[in-house]
Amino acid sequence: MSQDKKIPRPLTKESLRHKALRYIDRFATSRENLRNVLMRHVQTSNYYHETSIQDGVDWIEDLLNKLEAASFINDARYAEGRAGALHRKGTSQRVIRMKLMEKGLSEDHIAQALTALKEETQSENLERDAALALAKRRKLGPYRLPEKREAYKEKDLAAMARAGFSYDLARDIIEAESVEDLER
Structure with missing residues (x-):
């Protein structure tokens, strides 16, 4: 016995407005991101109920303009x-x-x-500050237990690289002797 997937109601201009307000109530968003979220609802309604895509696009543009004018999205x-x-x-x-x-x-x-x-x-080096925050949060390099530092050195460098930091900056932080040296 399988459960059938629930079919959503047909989309109207008013229901689209309600979905937009609910979304911006829950999440901070950009105009383009909200457009993408609402467009998915239009496409779903088009699939199940053959709602006009062009009507949906027009409703979204009108709604986005009103929300932006009212400073709900900025x-x-x-x-x-x-x-x-x-x-x-x-x-x-x-x-x-x-x-x-x-x-x-x-x-x-x-x-x-x-x-x-x-x-x-008011920082001299935003990139270094962010790298230090990551190292502290993930307990990398000098924030790691001293007996485990050497064994995890390569993994810590890789974590910093995946986070988008340069090799030189990552190496400076991971190879620092102590947390006090980093904070100077």
């Missing part, structure tokens, strides 16, 4: 917030740029967000 604010959160988590600038581009943000918004991040942190 790409510049979203880019700054997301860049700051990723930086504090230990993400390299290269990866921050890539993740913001995936959300459909313009190069101008990304550049403004990275500039704002530099001003906000």
